[in-house]
Amino acid sequence: MNKDFTVEHTNYCKGIAIILMVIHHLYWNSPGYGIYIGQVTLSQRIAAIGKVCVSIFLLLSGFGLAKTLKGKLEIKHFYFERLLKLYLNYTFIVITSIIISLVFFREEYSNLVGSGLKEVILIILNLSGLQYFIGYQGLNGAWWFMSVILVFYLLFPFIKILIEKYKIKFVVLFFIISCLDIVQFQHIKIVTIISWGFPFVLGIYLAMNNIFIKIYEYIISKRKGAKKLILIFILIISLIVKQNMDPQSFIGIKFDYFLAFIIVLSIYIFYQNIIIGKKIICFLGKKSSDIYYLHMFISYYYLYDLIYSMNNIFFMIISVIAFSLIWSLVLEIIRKIIKWDEVILYCCRYVKKVKGETWE
Template identity: 30%
Template sequence: MIHVGILKGIAILLIVAFHICGQIYHSEPKWFRLLSYQGVPVFFLLSGIGLTYSVLSKNFGDKKINHWGKWYLKRSIRILPLYWLILFITFSLYFIDLNIIRIAVSQQSEKALLDFVVHFFLINIYFEETYFSINVAWWFLATIVHFYLLFPFIFSVYKHKINRIPSVVLVIVFYYLNKNYHFINNQIALSFMYFFLGIILSFINTTKFYNYIKKYSLVLVLSLFFLSIFFLCSLRGNISNYFPKYTYELFSLSFTSFLYVSSHLLVYIQPLRKVNYFLESIGSYSYALFLVHWGFIYPIINYFDTTQVGIMVYLVFVLSLSKLLTIIDKKTTSLLMIKTKLSV
């Protein structure tokens, strides 16, 4: 699915832009922050789509529990080794020289070690003080891993048609109950909605769905684009008074949908094939880029006094490092898959 690679590339570039502008240019326009942050829900959406598609294509949803055990092991091999490696390197660089890498961690060694342990086991999202610690972007990984743990249960329930409408209602109620409870609860609940939406999309007849998008792609893209602009403007104007509680959610859903449909449309635009190749290439090492990009923003860009040169040097560095780490990770993953007798 070429459009998935393109969408991954778009999403990770949005996230990198969000963190660069947020950490360097504190007075950047609110509209840009809102737009660039939507790379996050796109990744939750893609995770739901990818997991469901992989299970449906192999048709092992009704088989014995040991198949889910192998499924968990396979996902763990693909996610954890690279994360643990970068976590260890991040901590090592931090204690060698505080200026080498940006890290949000306690100056007290005992608490720093506890921070490391909490992140090692990906339970940092359970505690407010560790939610954004070490690396402010890593809350996403801890959250998505928890969704992975829940996925077999969600899939087993949703695959039965009789459960689908009640499941959707429960997810919406879950979000509503958490919306005003706490920022962290709200963020996780909204992320789960996008993950669940990805599962729903994967159960739709693939051929008919893609043909529909292809046929009406231009109309859908333009409609979703203007709808996104409307909700974006309403977040800053008086229009939001008519639906103040859900303006952001409506904007996020419309803009994420715009990106999703646009990725399908880009595949068929021949003059943009080089752009598509670039985005797909970025998407192929988006996981490594996600893990490393935040830590190097301050030391590299600030060295050049936040000039355009500094930003370019930073981008070249993190993109090159991410590509190298992805190559290493793929070889490591292949070896581990062979050792555990799993298919790559």
């Protein structure tokens, strides 16, 4: 086994996370689908676990940034390339989604955003990516995530420096800070946004200290069979505990921090033993960003009646993912037509030129 945590591992983890997200949004508030286990359906139990997808994505984001940006970090260069690219890709999805909605789902879109000044304000808020600061999730309920990831991309260079200096002490301190969201404010979400950053911070720490590799080396050193069984046991117990929690509760979200780490670690350790569906899940992982930002248009807004009329768990999940991939394919075609990669490169160069920087 290649000991390094590779892009393939990352894509597989993202693929699992996006499936969990679709299940969470389909069934958490929709009881009665599938077989019952006790008083609750299996679909709702998995949906309760599914909220962990957010922590998985944040952990992988922090991990990926730290892994690819080891050594001295040029802050301006990071902002010009990484942050600007992240923001431009998000605005592309917002703008194209609005256009597609107006063309194919005009009535549903109008019901969603209204008209006149209200529509203009909502569009501006969504384009900013900062809408969740005032408790507004966005035209698409999943877009609140952009407010979180934007903040932590901004903070990444400073978090990296603090972890280099204080190591695990800073991670522990940030976990304590993340617990401040035990007090919730309806229209002021900065505390909630900061609290969601713990998996991101943890991911940075894991990458900077090669924690996954160290755990792997410890497991294979001796009695690896017993150690792998212990990891499986911890994973199963964690999943059982999580499916009995309210995924939106304070404890449920904090438990997700731990569960996300266990899921990602388990995938890394057992990846070579996975023989079914690996390519499909990795493909979903590659497309996870588009699916993340688009799937709620399918399941909640535009094709709600069609999806829930199927009354079959498997076909409902597959349909949401398939329609999201079709939408993603349309966006990919648009990207190629307008040469989106060149647009991003031009914008990065222009910003650097305005700021008096040279492009290398």
